[in-house]
Amino acid sequence: MSKTIPTLSAPQRPSRSSSVRRLRLRLEHRSFRLLCASSAVLVCGVLLAMLFFMFRTGVLTFRDVPVSEFFLSTAWEPENEKYGALVFILGTFAVTGLTLLIAVPISLLAALFLAELAPQRLSRVVRPILDLLVGIPSVVYGYMGLTLLIPALRAVTGSNLGDGVLAASLVLAVMVLPTITRISDDALRAVPRKYVQGSFALGATRFQTVTGVILPAAGRGIVQAVILGMARAIGETMAVVMVIGNTPQLADSLLKPTSVLTSNIVMQLPNVPFDSTWNNALYMMGFLLLAISLLMIGVVRMLQKKGENAA
Amino acid sequence: MSQAANQARRTALRRSRRADKAFTAVVWSVGLGCVLFTLALLGTILAEGLPGLSWSFVLGLPSEIEEGGGIGPALFNSLYILVLSLLISIPLGLASGIYLAEFAPDNRAIGLIRICVEGLASVPSLIFGLFGIALFVEGMGIGLTIIGGAVTLALLNLPLLTRVTEEAMRSVPPEYKQGSLALGATHTQTIFKVCLPAALSSIMTGISLTAGRAFGESAVIVLVSGVSTSGLMWDFDPMSPGATLAVHLWYVQSEAIVPDAADIASHAAAVLLIVVLLLNLLLRIPIWWNARRA
Structure with missing residues (x-):
């Protein structure tokens, strides 16, 4: 094909080939746009399908099990037709709470280190190192918990069982640490420098500046970081399975084997017939997890909106 | 005073x-x-x-009873499922990200799609596993398969890829786009020839993140692809059971009866970690190359 040299002559009637080309381009554009739109709708559809399906299967539980038994009973004995999920719900809350109790203070200090105290050159090296922690697969965390942490816990506490809420929380704390740290780090660095300089100019020490100016200014971002870390802790499965003990009993001690929503689902589901009440109850627990994680993302979005309005 | x-x-x-x-x-x-x-x-x-890690272990067949089994089929399944899931999720993720960044009007319906993407990104992987079971294992009745695991993993990665692509496309300077449009290129031509190349390095970073996550993901695979392999090396059949290396590590550590389970687990953990680190590095090479050329 020879190239035509564009000239500045008066516009001529488009030749036939150019109008065909134009048609082709328009068609190309239209179909590409349609393709993109349908993929976006597909992403949306996956979530809606998931919500619908989990709910539809889960709600079948309540044909055979009273709602109050499912939520308020601690007796999980599927072989005796008893489906009380309270142990797992409480287990999930206990593990998540303890995880945050351990991880949040450390992450905040680490974020302060990265954003405010460390020389920028050091921070630039440390951030990718922390990001490596995010990349480690969760089974590897579980494996480390099982082979290193649990023997250590046994040695320290003198109990003969190491698995339970404490072990799970410690493993999860390491897993959510980089998430909370990096998002808080971003929030801290987004605090306008003039606030910090103003505080220093008034004679405040660094400690006073951090507690009086920087932390309040970055508060909303830090809350988001904590919620995202919490979402990760609630949904984490395989690492928890390996260190929690997988026994459906209420944990009245930090070192007693117990079970959480995720671990119970993944341990029992492969061995349960699909159309049974047992299976439906597991799906109901899955629906609970789904609802909790969507609720948390809703809170994060609300905080973001508020932040935009305030800014 | x-x-x-x-x-x-x-x-x-x-x-x-x-x-x-x-x-x-x-x-x-x-x-x-x-x-x-x-x-x-x-x-x-x-x-x-690392000590004692050998090619015969990395590529060898597993053993249920005796010592000396390898992780070959599990490692192969990991890479195979990873490639399959990326083949599905990259085009879809890019397309929906491009739509949100370039075409989407700013109205309520699009706001809903955005909420869905963010919501889906926060759904625990276990829930995708439950969904995968319902869809493939029970719904289609094909049992525990590689393809079921790959598609479910692709769905898991979809929201992340969408978000990364949208952000990358939005961060392309508007002058590039305006220049291309002013030269008479269509919007589609502009996206492919100008915006995508400019956004490529951020998109590649996102892909490497999702690839690492998909490689180490285990909850989805346990539920949808199972905890066993077909026991053959280089088994490309997408309908075989597809335990991956991550699942194998868990299985060996908690259920297997081979006497050298502890050894296998420590080797498998090291291999898993090395591959994840390599994935991060390998997929970043185009970025460095791009940055040097620019």
Whole structure:
């Protein structure tokens, strides 16, 4: 094909080939746009399908099990037709709470280190190192918990069982640490420098500046970081399975084997017939997890909106 | 100023200075502690798993009863499922990200799609596993398969890829786009020839993140692809059961009866970690190359 040299002559009637080309381009554009739109709708559809399906299967539980038994009973004995999920719900809350109790203070200090105290050159090296922690697969965390942490816990506490809420929380704390740290780090660095300089100019020490100016200014971002870390802790499965003990009993001690929503689902589901009440109850627990994680993302979005309005 | 007030002021100053010193010390020690802990963790995994690691282990067939089994089929399944899931999720993720960045009007319906993408990104992987079971294992009745796991993993990665692509496309300077449009290119031509190349390095970073996550993901695979392999090496049949290396690590550690389970687990953990690190590096090479050329 020879190239035509564009000239500045008066516009001529488009030749036939150019109008065909134009048609082709328009068609190309239209179909590409349609393709993109349908993929976006597909992403949306996956979530809606998931919500619908989990709910539809889960709600079948309540044909055979009273709602109050499912939520308020601690007796999980599927072989005796008893489906009380309270142990797992409480287990999930206990593990998540303890995880945050351990991880949040450390992450905040680490974020302060990265954003405010460390020389920028050091921070630039440390951030990718922390990001490596995010990349480690969760089974590897579980494996480390099982082979290193649990023997250590046994040695320290003198109990003969190491698995339970404490072990799970410690493993999860390491897993959510980089998430909370990096998002808080971003929030801290987004605090306008003039606030910090103003505080220093008034004679405040660094400690006073951090507690009086920087932390309040970055508060909303830090809350988001904590919620995202919490979402990760609630949904984490395989690492928890390996260190929690997988026994459906209420944990009245930090070192007693117990079970959480995720671990119970993944341990029992492969061995349960699909159309049974047992299976439906597991799906109901899955629906609970789904609802909790969507609720948390809703809170994060609300905080973001508020932040935009305030800014 | 009176003597007493001066004295009080000086004490307060000294106290706040001391608090500042203590604060600095605590933050520095926590910061460095985190770094040391990370390096120690990675070092321990590698130090325990690397000695004695051999090609016959990495590529060998597993053994249920005797010592000396390898991880070949599991490692192969990991890579196979990873490639299949990326083949599905990259085009879909790019397309929906491009739609949100370039075409989507700013209205309620699009707001809903955005909420869905963010919501889906926060759904625990286990829930995708439950969904995968319902869709493939029970719904289509094909049992535990590689293809079911791959598609479910693709769905898991879809929201992340969408978000990364949208952000990358939005961060392309508008002058590039305007220049291309002013030269008479269509919007589609502009996206393919100007915006995508400019956004490529951020998109590649996102893909490498999702690839690493998909490679290490285990909850989805346990539920949708199972905990066993077909026992053959280079088994490309997408309908075979598809335990991956991550699942194999869990299985060996918790259920297997082979006498050298502990060895297999420590080697498998090291291999898993190395591949994840390699994935991060390999997929970043185009970025460096791009940055050097620019």
